[in-house]
Amino acid sequence: xxxxxxxxxxAADDLTVAVNAAIALERPLLVKGExxxxxxxxxxxxxxxxxxxxxxxxxxSTTKAIQxxxxxxxxxxxxxxxxxxxxxxxxxxxxxxxxxxxxFASQDRVxxxxxxxxxxxxxxxxxxxxELDRMEFHVYETNETIRAVRxxxxxxxxxxxxxxxxxxLRRCFFHYIRFPDMETLAQIVDVHYPxxxxxxxxxxxxxxxxxxxxxxxxxxxxxSEALDWIRLLVAEDIEPADLRGDAKNMLPRLHGALLKNExxxxxxxxxxxxxxxxxx
Numbered sequence: 001x002x003x004x005x006x007x008x009x010x011a012a013d014d015l016t017v018a019v020n021a022a023i024a025l026e027r028p029l030l031v032k033g034e035x036x037x038x039x040x041x042x043x044x045x046x047x048x049x050x051x052x053x054x055x056x057x058x059x060x061s062t063t064k065a066i067q068x069x070x071x072x073x074x075x076x077x078x079x080x081x082x083x084x085x086x087x088x089x090x091x092x093x094x095x096x097x098x099x100x101x102x103x104f105a106s107q108d109r110v111x112x113x114x115x116x117x118x119x120x121x122x123x124x125x126x127x128x129x130x131e132l133d134r135m136e137f138h139v140y141e142t143n144e145t146i147r148a149v150r151x152x153x154x155x156x157x158x159x160x161x162x163x164x165x166x167x168x169l170r171r172c173f174f175h176y177i178r179f180p181d182m183e184t185l186a187q188i189v190d191v192h193y194p195x196x197x198x199x200x201x202x203x204x205x206x207x208x209x210x211x212x213x214x215x216x217x218x219x220x221x222x223x224s225e226a227l228d229w230i231r232l233l234v235a236e237d238i239e240p241a242d243l244r245g246d247a248k249n250m251l252p253r254l255h256g257a258l259l260k261n262e263x264x265x266x267x268x269x270x271x272x273x274x275x276x277x278x279x280x
Contacts, residue, residue, distance in 0.1 A: 033176055101137075113157070117164070189227065
């Protein structure tokens with residue numbers, strides 16, 4: 001069982017090596033990288049490539065590790081007991097399975113995505129150490145142990161918002177997705193929008209990388225934002241020569257797809273002002 005990429009996802013060689021190494025070691029694959037570099041999409045493409053079902057657990061700031069295992073609905077059980085419902089005799093009626101339980105219970109191998117693990121509390125990764133290592137957990141309310149029928153392929157993403165504990169990192173195979181170079185990004189554009197004029201793509205990507213490398217930029221535009229921008233350029237039928245939209249502030253055409261805060265817009269306006277002052 002090897003991942004070789006898909007027609008709709010351009011995976012660098014080092015990324016495919018990392019995925020296959022994690023599968024061979026039966027370790028979770030921890031993927032880091034800038035937002036918009038395809039970390040979440042990687043799990044979907046691995047599942048598609050290997051013909052496996054994907055189970056997605058999207059972590060939020062309020063997410064607790066126990067929610068991935070199960071939740072015991074004590075409130076519903078109390079209410080039902082007051083109403084004389086016979087369901088209260090079996091506590092299992094009030095156990096709601098989490099995403100890890102769903103993955104462990106699957107008769108077929110699955111891909112389990114734990115998305116943006118760094119959004120949760122710092123203790124969240126530590127609370128999953130044993131479950132991800134041993135592929136089992138105990139349900140105290142029913143006194144049963146849930147073991148994985150088939151060990152899932154676990155892919156964990158992080159945006160580096162928090163440092164992850166060393167004990168957790170030791171149990172993972174790590175890969176950092178670097179921002180693609182211009183040639184790779186051109187391949188990605190071709191996959192998503194085949195048939196676009198090569199001169200437009202070349203001119204757009206040249207301007208895109210110039211923008212990304214601007215000193216003082218608060219938020220660099222991501223791969224997904226580059227794709228959105230190029231899609232708009234095509235929709236508006238903009239010619240390569242017309243990409244430099246407004247000479248007054250140096251902003252590219254349709255810059256709202258690339259610059260997502262007023263500080264960065266003002267930065268380009270200040271740069272244009274300084275350029276005019278030097279040229280005066």
